Amino acid sequence: MFSNLLSLRGVAAIVNIFSRQTKLQRNVPNLTNFSTTSVACVNFFNKLPAEKLWKSVTSVSNAGAKKGRGKGAGRIRIRDLNxxxxxxxxxxxxxxxxxxxxxxxxxxxxxxxxxxxxxxxxxxxxxxxxxxxxxxRLRLSPIERGWSGTRMPGRSIGPPDPIGEDEFVGFDTKVLQLRSLLIMKGNLGRTRNYQAMVVTGNGQGLAGFGLGKGKEAVAALRKAKNKAGQKLMHFEIYNGHTVFHDFYTAFGKTKIFVQKKNEGYGLRCHRAIKEICQAIGIKDLRAKLEGSNNLQNIVKAFFIGLLQQRTHQQLAEEKKLHLVEYRAENEYFPTVVASPSKVRTKEEILKDETLDFIQYVMDDRVILRKKKFPRFYEKMPHYKIYLKKYEKYRNHEKIRLMLKTEYGEVKSFLNDRYPEEKVESEA
Amino acid sequence: MTIFFRNLVQNNVKIILTRNSDSQLFTVSYRNLSILPSVYDGKEDPAPKFFSSNVQVLLRRLTRPDFAKVFRKRTNSGRDVLKTPSYKFLTDEELEAEIAKANKRADRLLQMPPIVKIHQPINEILSEDPALIGYDNVKYLFTDITFGVANAHRIIVERDPDGILRSSDHDIRKRLNQTYFPIKGRKLREPIMFTDKDRLNSLLESEKYEFVLDRACIQYEPDEPSYQKITSITYQHIDMNKNYDMLRSTRHFGPMAFYITWHQSIDNLMLELLQTSAVREAVLLTALRHEIHGDLANGEQVQALVHQILPTPIQLSKPDRLTEEDIELDNKCVECIEKYIVGNSAMKSQQELALQGFREYYQQMIELSRGLKKAHGNA
Incomplete structure (x- = not known):
């Protein structure tokens, strides 16, 4: 009886009632305070089993659940009082x-x-x-974590399932999007479906993306992953680290401006583009997004852009001119990266032809470069004071370093006028 | 003209002087033998020989400039990250013009550090003013910092406590020039890698020759004894270890070739050239020796041959096919070298062996190319 009653206690309010009840029961044999008024010993709390009581406080009606009630903060959870x-x-x-x-x-x-x-x-x-x-919360190791918390987007879900005996060796799949969709059905009404978009690749030029739908998130992910494995595309990578040239690409209202970058630049772009680049094996690139940021459109636009790239040889053949590369680290030595079979002469070049490389590969599209305004504080008086005050310290760090390399400590003839003092203090 | 004055505590001057006298005994021990630096301080001045156009052409050709190495990726240009490469569409003529420009840049990159005689100490008393004796107990230094005056011609004088006004010596001149008109990369104090012989030795052992020579070029003037000592040690180390390839296509190969020729020790380089089948360069080296010392019996013949060799393209690798003109020229070269080995070489047996090896290899090459030509027909 004791423990049975105890198990009924759910919320703080119930606890009070419980203590009153036990008092009541103990009071029954006490005949000094005898009264003829009836006492209700059977009530809501000792009539129903614990399971039903808990359900009454924690459950949400079907209509409420459809509206999204009973989730998040303030939600009562079932406790095992035993x-x-x-x-x-x-x-x-x-x-x-x-x-x-x-x-x-x-x-x-x-x-x-x-x-x-x-x-x-x-x-x-x-x-x-x-x-x-x-x-x-479900705890994930930092390596397994995706873009945000324990959400699926950005997380790795392994290579696509093998088809027969063909295995996807060296492939890895990243989730780009996982969302629930509500669809109407004739007999069931509004039902929930999951949709997933993933990208899979081996980091050596082979990659593909897939879209999968399912009743469960896991099923949707699996379908998307296997579909991505079926739709692999091969991309050439320039010097094993970047794209062949800058390009513009669009899908729907999504526009992407992609720029070829030097080694060591890294991937500075939308996180989905970053995952795609990692799947393909591109290491350095910059991409600027304009217009809609619909993720599926971003993915499609980027893949289309990559597929429409032209190799240097193709560009040289199109233009019938030598394509020459200049690198700052090589003292701008003109390296011919591609030569056409027949080179045009200067007279054969049309008057209004696009000869600028970047302008040509961007199809005469010009990226809008916004003017950089000075920071708000740069016009304020305190900033001028700060500049004046710290002007004299601007080389101190370098000087300290030089002194440390020379003497092993910061010292100069200015502060070393009485070296014997230091010897005494050390002794 | 603005005159700034600067007084140095006498102690500081003393430190500089003692340090310089220490570096007089600068040798680097190399395993058991130690390299003794030899500098251009004899009676004869190397500058006229070095700057003569004949020698310059020979040195430039001996450098064997390979553009892949001349324009290699350099990381010492103060850039912390690489820059995105740029591209251009060029016609044939434009490309040629660009390559011509690159050739000029290569000339600049391969410009050889000059070889000159060690400078003489400056002992010029400008005036003696006994009235100023004991005026102060420190030395006064006066520097003319007018804009546009070359460092070498800048007026730098000192007034001693005994009233004598004299022109400053080279070390003080260098110090003051560097103070008022700093040269990027040059330090006021000599870097430890040059003063500490162990450190220099470890650099040489790890074959960082180009680094040592480049830094010496920045830190010193070409007529300074320290510069000539350090370069001399480095050149000798290279010569002993036959690491000539590390200096090829750099601006230091010419001075090194000049140095070893000047000091009559080209045998190692000659042997290396013969072993790598570069007979044409071997002839150029004998020609260089004849230009500098004029001690070859067949000097006229060598000079005539040099005029034939210079128009031919530089051979960066062994040729895979020979034309009849090539064969003729190479045979003349071999004859020339034979005479040199008999007459002037100090490593006769080894060089003869190397030459014999070359002859055999060359005979095979001739047969191969003639056979190929026959097989392909004359077209």
Whole structure:
């Protein structure tokens, strides 16, 4: 009875009622305060089993659940009130031989007796129960984590499933998008579907993307992954690190301006483009997004742009001119990267022909470069004061470094006028 | 004219002087033998020989400039990140013009550090003013910092406590020039890699020759004794280890070739050239020796041959096919070298062996190319 009642306690409000009830029961044999008024001993709390009581406080109606109620903060969670309780040990600390203690200890027969109360018992129980209420997040190692928290986008889900005996060796799949869609059905009404977009690649030029739908998120991901494995495309990578040239690409309202970059630049672009580049094996690139940032359109636009790239040889053949590369680290030595079979002469070049390389590969599109305004504080008086004040310190760091390399410490003839003083203080 | 004055505590001057006298005994021990630096301080001045157009042409050709190495990726240009390459569409004529420009840049990159005689100490007393004796107990230095005056011609004088006004010596001149008109990369104090012989030795052992020579070029003037000592040690180290390839296509190969020719020790380089089948360059080296010392019996013949060799393209690798003109020229070269080995070489047996090896290899090459020509027909 005791433990059964205890298991009914759910929320703080219930606890109060519980204590009142136990008082009531103890008061029954006390005939000094006898009264003829009826006392309702059977109520909502001791009539129903724990399961139903919990359901009544935690559940949300079907209509409410469809509207998204009963989620997030303030949600009541089911607690197991039996946890931390042992039969035979209760609020009143009694020794029950055969239940909470052995019948015979040594040569002595133990007797039922009351032991001193444990004042911390209730505190311990409440602490234990409170620990069950908290929502625990699924913890992911930093390596497994995606773009944000434990959400799927950005996470790796392994290579596509093998087809027959052909395995996808060296491939890895990254989730780009996972979202739920609501669709209407004739007999079921509004039902939930999941849609996933993933990109898979081996980091050596082979990559593909896939879109999958399913009743469950896992199914959608699996379908998308396997579809991506079926639609692999090969991309050539310039010197193993970047694209062949700058290009412009668009899909729907999404526009992307991609720029070829030097080694060591890294991937500075939308996170989805970054994942695609990593899947393909592109290491250095800059991409600027304009217009809509619809993820599926970004992915499609970027793949289209990559496929429409022209190699240097193709560009040279199109123009019928030598394509020459200049690198700052090679003192701008003109390296011929591609030569056409027949070179045009200067007279054959049309008057209004695009000869600028970047302008040609961008199809005469010009990237809008916004003017950089000075920072707001640069016009303020305090900034001028700051500049004046710190002007004299601007080379100190370098000087300190030089002194340290020369003497092993910061010292000069200015502060080393009385070196004997230092020797004394050291001694 | 603005005159700034600057007084140095006498102690500082003393430190400089003692340090310089220490570096007089500068040798680098190389395993068991130690390299003794030899500098251009004899009676004869190397400058006229070095700057003569004949020698310059020979040195430039001996450098064997390979543009892949001349324009190699350099990381010492103060850039912390690489830049995105740029591209251009060019016609044939434009490309030729660009390559011509690149050739000029290559000339600049391959410009050889000059070889000159060690400078004489400056001992010029401008005036003696006994009235100023004991005026102060420090030396006064006066520098003319007028804009546009070359460092070498700048007026730098000092007034001693005993009232004598004299022109400053080279070390003080260098110090003051560097203070008022700093040269990028040059330090006021000599870097430890040049003063500490162990450090220099470890650099040489790890074959960082170009680094040592480049830094010496920045830190010193070509007529300074320290510069000539350090370069001399480096050249000798290269010569001993036959690491000539590390200096090829750099601006230091010419001065090194000049140095070893000047000091009559071209045998190692000659042997290396013969072993790598570069007979034409071997002839150029004998011609260089004749230009400098004029001690070859067949000097006229060598000079005539040089005029034939210079118009031919530089051979960066062994040719895979020979024309009849090539064969004729190479045979003349071999004859020339034979005479040189008999008459002037100090490593006769080894060089003869190397030459014999070349002859055999060359005979095979001739047969191969003639056979190929026959097989392909005359077209």
């Amino acid at each position: 946890r931390g309780q042992v039969i035979g040990i209760g609020r009143i600390n009694m020794l029950w031989p055969g239940l909470s203690a052995p019948v015979i200890r040594g040569r002595e027969l133990l007797k039922q007796q009351r032991l001193p109360d444990d004042p911390e018992r209730m505190e311990k129980l409440t602490k234990l129960r409170d620990s069950m209420t908290k929502f625990r």
